[in-house]
Amino acid sequence: MNKFVMAIFLIAAFVIGMFYGSNKQAAPIITSNTGGASYSGGYDKNTDKEVVNKKVTAKNASTKKSAVAKRKVAGTTHVVNDGESIMAAVELAKPGDTIQIMPGKYHETVYIDKDDIRLIGVIKGGKRATLDGQKKLNDAILYSGNNIVIENLMITQYKGNGIMGQAGNNFEIRNNIIVDTGVYGIFPQLGKNGIVEYNVLSGIEDAAIYIGMSDNIQVAYNDVFDNVAGIEIENSRHAIVEHNNVHNNTGGILAFITPGLPIKTTFDVIIRHNFIDNNNHKNFAAVGSTVAGIPAGTGILIMAADEVIVEDNLITNNKTAGILITDHDNAPNTTLDPDADPAPDKVMILNNLMLNNGYDTIDEAKALMLTEFKQGNPDILRVGVSRDSCIINRHRYVTVGVKDWQECTFTNTDNIKSYILDEPVPARKIDPSERGKVVYMGICAGCHVYSGRMVGPPVQVIQALYMDNPQGIADFIAAPTKKREDYPEMPPQNYLDEKTRLAAAKFMLSVTK
Amino acid sequence: MRHFILILLLMFFSNAKAMASDTFTLVSHCPPSFELIKVANQPSVCHLVNLYQFYDSVQNRGVGGLHTSLPKHRDGFTPQQIDLGRYLFFDPLLSKDGSLSCASCHQPDKGFSDGLDRSIGITGEKVARSAPSLWNVAFLDKLFWDGRATTLEQQAQGPLFSPVEMGNTPDHLLLSLVNNKVYERLFVEAFPKQIKLTLAQVYRALAAFQSTLISLNSRYDHYAQGYHKALSKKEIAGLNIFRSFVARCAECHQPPLFTNNQIAVIGSPDPKGMPFDIGAQKTYQDLGVSTEKAQKLRGGFKVPTLRNIVKTAPYMHSGRYEKLRDVVKFYNDGRGNSVPKNEKLLLHWHIWEPNLTDEELDLIVTFLGTLTDESLMPQIPKKSPSGLAIVDKSYQINRVSQKTK
Incomplete structure (x- = not known):
């Protein structure tokens, strides 16, 4: 035997020893999730600036089913009949109003740049109000206001999104059917405190339900199938995804940090009590989209997101893996973003039923398994860096990359009922006592200085004219007329409501320098 | 005869000096839309007041929809620092040969850009990229097209000392400012507690001025x-x-x-x-x-x-x-x-x-x-402390036509 062969032999013996050695472990730690400690949650309303009343109930004890602000006065109900325009009703509506949409076909984009509007489809004998984009229109519904409710609609054949929120807080999107439409089915972006529940979504070429850059979210009781991604929680915090039926998508439930976005974190995401079955659909995402890199057959995908808890899901028949955990460096299509931590840290895998996953997995997974001398079909695959993650009852699953994980110090999330706020995020109103100053400084001061000439006459001169008459200024600026030969005519300030104009006028009269 | 000329020269210089000290003063009030806030034991400083500041935004990042707050921004400069920055911004003294000011490539009437595909630097050649607008730079923490600077102070040193942009050197810039009696006085007004004129003060004044270029009322x-x-x-x-x-x-x-x-x-x-x-x-x-x-x-x-x-x-x-x-x-x-x-x-x-x-x-x-909103357009100084021609529209038109001939 020459030295070379000897060396190989020795290495082989060493490796085999490791292999058997690692299998010869002590009896597995079996943890029951009945009783046992509960996860205390990553959300503390006492440190949340947006939460006004911090004393309402004990921490994390909210059982609220509503996210929108309560209405103090019942508004008007506008009824839209088949053949009429939903948008016309939205234009008429004032905050506090409800729009009821009768069954029928509607071909339009509805945008809601107002607060507290409820868009409610009326279902009669199983017939719904259907928004049909006919593959020509971009999005079905866009909203930017707070306290928006969208219910009972059918949405189909749009090029963009079904329902898209841009920075609206306190939203409820419920009981809608969204099929064969666009890029995202339901996409609330940049909002806080919202519920997405009891919706049916299928045939979406990216994420069916996509929570983007948002906080305090509840996604529950949705039926989500035949999409590229079922439910995606991206660059968001304090989200619960529970009681959903997620099947035959390319990837079932995703918790991501997508690098390159202005909000850089995802943490405190609870994925529990979901059916996640047979997510083996061929990936039909647009080239270059983040989800285009998801291997078909992925039950849960955690990319770079922190504090993701996976509990009591039934994860079955997903051919690549039941749960795939990756950092950015091992994920395709991710850009470089030094401000976003690429590692999924503090992942917590509690009890889950896993059956028949990983039966036709990807080559990368097989290669990973080889590094741990594992065989069989992977339930849980972890690739790349993950710090301080934990798992219980790991012996039940075929796993790669979790052998060094700690045992979790808790067994359930029972203490956390909901991350929906006890009281909604307060209205974006400027304090009346500040309003005059803000408008004067932000708008009037662009053209008027106390003494001296800018675009308009000096404030001193205006003060002399309107000494005790702020209402006179408020009226004039709503519809100005040309007064002075040597100054340009003032543009109307009628975009400010009457109270605001009066407050600014009063402030202008009080200015002393 | 010699004596006579000397007297004439002396008269001229003392005159110029007297003129200068009469002409240039730094204002003590904030620009429009900024509120003067008193600070204990410190000079009062200017803070932006805007409607958007009263809204919220997810994680306070200042991105969102119609009613969304602004991101973190630069303000808190004294009126004098802002005004000094205005003089510096328009003064060609800041370039190697006195031919270019910041305003050469960031012209107020062109959205603080220059109307060119790529800007023309001190060599008369076009530089690599287009001049970005300066409106609302107070809100940015990535500056230059490639995001290589994170503060306005850091950014200012780029064009000042680039051999193909303003072509200056730190030593030469400092020397030309120290040797200018007007600036010497204005810097003391803007930075009263500091012993001598420094380049850091130049950058800070430029940052102060640029952070007042607010456009949020379109x-x-x-x-x-x-x-x-x-x-x-x-x-x-x-x-x-x-x-x-x-x-x-x-x-x-x-x-x-x-x-x-x-x-x-x-x-x-x-x-x-x-x-x-x-x-x-x-x-x-x-x-x-x-x-x-x-x-x-x-x-x-x-x-x-x-x-x-x-x-x-x-x-x-x-x-x-x-x-x-x-x-x-x-x-x-x-x-x-x-x-x-x-x-x-x-x-x-x-x-x-x-x-x-x-x-x-x-x-x-x-x-x-x-x-479009240019209601908070700053005033272009009529004269520069250096005595060099202010880079305004007509000056720029001449320059560009000469360079491109």
């Missing part, structure tokens, strides 16, 4: 604040396409600033005949990121604000597009339509094939016209 803003008649039907239709998930403009050009202040690889074309501009790849390589990772941002540039965008043609880092309509068309022409064949870029995920109609493209351009 017709779009009136709409956003709740007055829906501020925009025409067509403009609203344009807004809806702009923020739709087909066009996806608002995914990066996010309100209220119409930028998310991130780096994006979009694959827009380079100037004709110029080598491929690797953009932010270099920024991150220089920061020590491995080439393999930095390559993910090869060809990446900062998402620019769209405020006052109709004022700042031509467009993109290369100034390759004369008209906004051409820019919008570029995004509609499909992923990678202008990427050189030998380049492999990790294009941004929102770059796709929206297949918008011509009419929709026109409507986006129509909407962009509602983002």
Whole structure:
């Protein structure tokens, strides 16, 4: 035997020893999730600036089913009949109003740049109000206001999104059917405190339900199938995804940090009590989209997101893996973003039923398994860096990359009922006592200085004219007329409501320098 | 005779000095939209007051929809520092040979850009990229097209000391300011507690002035604040396409600033005949990121604000597009339509094939016209402390026509 062969032999013996050695472990730690400690949650309303009343109930004890602000006065109900325009009703509506949409076909984009509007489809004998984009229109519904409710609609054949929120807080999107439409089915972006529940979504070429850059979210009781991604929680915090039926998508439930976005974190995401079955659909995402890199057959995908808890899901028949955990460096299509931590840290895998996953997995997974001398079909695959993650009852699953994980110090999330706020995020109103100053400084001061000439006459001169008459200024600026030969005519300030104009006028009269 | 000339000269100089000290004073009030706030045992400072500050935004990042707060910003400078910055900004003394000021490439009447595809520096040659607008720079923490500076103070040193831009050196700049009696006095007014004039004061004054270039009161803003008649039907239709998930403009050009202040690889074309501009790849390589990772941002540039965008043609880092309509068309022409064949870029995920109609493209351009607001335009000084001609519109026209002849 020459030295070379000897060396190989020795290495082989060493490796085999490791292999058997690692299998010869002590009896597995079996943890029951009945009783046992509960996860205390990553959300503390006492440190949340947006939460006004911090004393309402004990921490994390909210059982609220509503996210929108309560209405103090019942508004008007506008009824839209088949053949009429939903948008016309939205234009008429004032905050506090409800729009009821009768069954029928509607071909339009509805945008809601107002607060507290409820868009409610009326279902009669199983017939719904259907928004049909006919593959020509971009999005079905866009909203930017707070306290928006969208219910009972059918949405189909749009090029963009079904329902898209841009920075609206306190939203409820419920009981809608969204099929064969666009890029995202339901996409609330940049909002806080919202519920997405009891919706049916299928045939979406990216994420069916996509929570983007948002906080305090509840996604529950949705039926989500035949999409590229079922439910995606991206660059968001304090989200619960529970009681959903997620099947035959390319990837079932995703918790991501997508690098390159202005909000850089995802943490405190609870994925529990979901059916996640047979997510083996061929990936039909647009080239270059983040989800285009998801291997078909992925039950849960955690990319770079922190504090993701996976509990009591039934994860079955997903051919690549039941749960795939990756950092950015091992994920395709991710850009470089030094401000976003690429590692999924503090992942917590509690009890889950896993059956028949990983039966036709990807080559990368097989290669990973080889590094741990594992065989069989992977339930849980972890690739790349993950710090301080934990798992219980790991012996039940075929796993790669979790052998060094700690045992979790808790067994359930029972203490956390909901991350929906006890009281909604307060209205974006400027304090009346500040309003005059803000408008004067932000708008009037662009053209008027106390003494001296800018675009308009000096404030001193205006003060002399309107000494005790702020209402006179408020009226004039709503519809100005040309007064002075040597100054340009003032543009109307009628975009400010009457109270605001009066407050600014009063402030202008009080200015002393 | 000699004696006589000497007297004349002396008279001239003392006169000039007297004139200067009479002419130049720094104001003690804040610019419009800024409130003077008293600070204990310190000079009073100017703080921005704006309607948007009273809204909220997720994680306080200042991106979102119509009612969204602004991101963190620079203010808190004294009125004197701001005013000193204004003089410095327009004074060609800051360049190597007294021929260029900041305002040469950041002209107030051109949205604080210069109307050129790529700016012309001290050598008379065009530099590598287009001059970005300065409106709302107070809100940015990535400056330059490739995002290589994180503060305005750091940014200022780029053009000042670039041999192809203003061509100055730190020593020469400091010397010319120290030797100028007017500046000597103005710097003491702006920085009363500091013993001597420093370059850090120059950068700070320039930052102070630039942070007052606020544009947040356009017709779009009136709409956003709740007055829906501020925009025409067509403009609203344009807004809806702009923020739709087909066009996806608002995914990066996010309100209220119409930028998310991130780096994006979009694959827009380079100037004709110029080598491929690797953009932010270099920024991150220089920061020590491995080439393999930095390559993910090869060809990446900062998402620019769209405020006052109709004022700042031509467009993109290369100034390759004369008209906004051409820019919008570029995004509609499909992923990678202008990427050189030998380049492999990790294009941004929102770059796709929206297949918008011509009419929709026109409507986006129509909407962009509602983002114009120059109500807080600063006053251009009539004279510079150095005595050199202020770089204004006519001066610039002459210069450009000479250089391009």
